[in-house]
Amino acid sequence: MKDKQVSIGMVIALNYHNPFLNPYEEFQKLKHHPAIKPLLQGGTVLQYGARALNEGGIQSIPYPVFPGGAIIGCSAGFLNVPKIKGTHTAMKSGMLAAEAAFAALHEGSNLESYWETLRNSWIWEELHKARNYRPAFEYGLIPGLAISALERYLLKGRSPFTLKHGKPDNEATEVARLHSPIEYSKPDGVLSFDVPTSLHRSNTNHEHNQPAHLRLRDPKIPELVNLPEYAGPESRYCPARVYE
Structure with missing residues (x-):
């Protein structure tokens, strides 16, 4: 960043096993x-x-239309996981939803057109190319890195397969008796x-x-x-x- 500024962050998936993790x-x-x-x-x-991220990708996007409304942006999971960016897709989905709502009010149609235009938009194309990055790490760090490199540098999102997620994140948490409490150092007031x-x-x-x-x-x-x-x-x- 400019002016000698540093931006640092950390993303922790919610499917961690140790309930003592903080x-x-x-x-x-x-x-x-x-x-x-x-x-x-x-x-x-x-x-x-601190933020919560929807990192399920295209495999986890729900049907976004319900009576009287639609789900847009990060609420629907339009985050590009490998880039950790979703503002652009959120804005575009809002535009598509607004167009569908306008048509529903003035032409007597319903918001189903939002779902159709969404799947035909560059949002869907972008998320489809990024679909295998996150589930690749279900197989472990090294396989995840290998598959991600394959997707990024060789296949470029055109892989003939789509990886699936494992069980829901909340089911990955193991009971406390299988783990030991984690002792974290006290903050020094300088870096922590x-x-x-x-x-x-x-x-x-x-x-x-x-x-x-x-x-x-x-x-x-x-x-x-x-x-x-x-x-x-x-x-x-x-x-x-x-x-x-």
Whole structure:
């Protein structure tokens, strides 16, 4: 980046096995890696942020039309996984949905045309070329890198096969008794920081009395399942500690 600025991030897939893993702490640990630390030493943190990514690719895109509306952008999973970019596809899908909605209101049609134009657009073509990168790593790091290199440099997205994802991410989490707790180093306040300090740098503001946008189908699950069997992973997997 310009002006000697460095942007650093880490993406952790939600199909990790160890329930004691803490994505926020893993990122803090990364900054102390010998290959990363020299880039950050002597610098000052300007901003911090955390996001959830839909990395399922084209294999995970749902039927995006429902009565009275449509799913667009990252909500539908239009992220280009190897590039970790989705703003362009989100904007285009919004344009296609708007055109379909306009036609539905003025021509008496329905939003089915959004699904049709989406699959005939450059969005679908781009995501189809990138479809095998993420599921390739279901076979492990080395096979994943090999398949990704094959896709990128030789086949260029024209592979005659489409890899499938494994089981749902939540089913990949193993029970706590199969793993040992992970001891993370305390933040040094120079390269690594605690959560409250990072949240302050995110410039995120919420009303304390605003209605909850997350609801549990069964409010007993955290107490009867998550805590005794998985050691309460919700206290660790959110980088903002929302679920503590």
